[in-house]
Amino acid sequence: MASSTDPLLVARIGKPHGLRGEVTVQTHTDDPERRFAPGTVFATQAAAGTGVPRELTLATARKHGEIWLLGFEEIPDRTGAESLRGTRLLLDLDGVDEDEDDDEGWYEHDLVGLAVHDPAGAVLGEVRGLTVGAAQDLLEVKLTDGREVLVPFVEAIVTSVDVEGGHVVVDAPAGLFDLDEA
Template identity: 65%
Template sequence: MTSQAQPDGVVIARIGKPHGIRGEVTVQAHTDDPERRFFPGAVFATQAPVGSGVPRELTLASARLHRAIWLLAFEGIPDRTGAEGLRGTQLLSTADDEGDDDDAWYEDDLLGFTVVTPTGDVLGEVTGLDIGAAQDRLIVRLTDGTDAQIPFVEEIVPEVDEEARRIVVDAPPGLLDLARDQ
C-alpha cells in the first residue's frame, strides 16, 4: 500500500472506525490539547493511501467527546459509507500550529532514537509512540528483539536528547521484564 506524499506537518490524530450513520468517526488523538484542535471549521491536511479517495484536506464540521473517545464529523462526509472510507487516515497539522511546547514530541520525531539507561547502556530503539488516555507509551524494540512499552512520563523518561537522537530511560525494576515474559 503506497501513501500519498506527506505534507509538512505532524500527526495530531488518526481516524478509526465510523460511529453511527451520520458520518462521524472515532479518532485516536495525538495531541495534548484536543479541545483546542477539534473545533468546527478547523482544516487538517491528510495522509492516506494513494487511490483511497480521501481528500488532501478535511474541514471539521463537528467534534464531541463520547465516553472518553473523540468523535469527529467532516464537511462533505454525510454518512457511514463516507466515514468508512476515512479509516486509517492521519490528520496533520504544521508544527508551527502546535506552539512552542518544549515538552511535546511526536512519533515521527522519536522513531529511531536510541534508548539508553542513565549509565549509558543501550536498551534498544524507539519504534513507535502509543498515545493513551492517561499517559503515552514509547514502543521500544529491545536489544534482544522484544518490544517493550515504556510509560512516557518524566519519572521514567527523564531526558530526550534530540541532537544526539537519544532517550534516557530509568525503568523501575521489572518493567522491561514484563515485555520479555510475554
C-alpha cells in the same frame, strides 16, 4: 528524526459513530479544543488504495464522554466514515502557534527515531512510536535484539528526553523488557 517542516500528527481516526459520517479519534494533541476548530483543513495519511482524500475539512467536533467525534465536509455518511478508519490527521507546522513550543510535552514525530539509552549511556534500542493511553502514554521501542517493547512514558522511567541530542534515557525497572517472556 522529524524536521521542523514535517507535519504535526493531531489524531488517528477510529471507527464511525452514527449515520452522518462522524468518526471517533485518538487524539495526539494536548489542545484538542483549538486543533478541532470547524474549518480546519487536515492533511491525511492513509494506506494506499483506500480512497481517502488527501485533505479533510473539519465540519463538526464534539466530545461524547471522553471520546472526540469529528465530522468532515467531504464525508457525508457512515460508509464514507468507515473508509477513514486508521487515517492520520496532520497539520502543517507552519500553522502551529509558536507559543505551543513552551509546553513540556512531546509529539510522536519528535520522538520517533530517537536512540534509547540506559542511565549509563549504553544503547538499548530505538523509539518506533508513541501509544497515547487514557492513564499514561507508552513509548514503542525496538530493542537492539529485535524485540519490540512498550515503555511507560513517565518521568520515573523515561528520565530524560533530548530531541536535539537524538536520544532518550530509560531507567527500566528490573524485568520491564522481559514481560513478554513471562
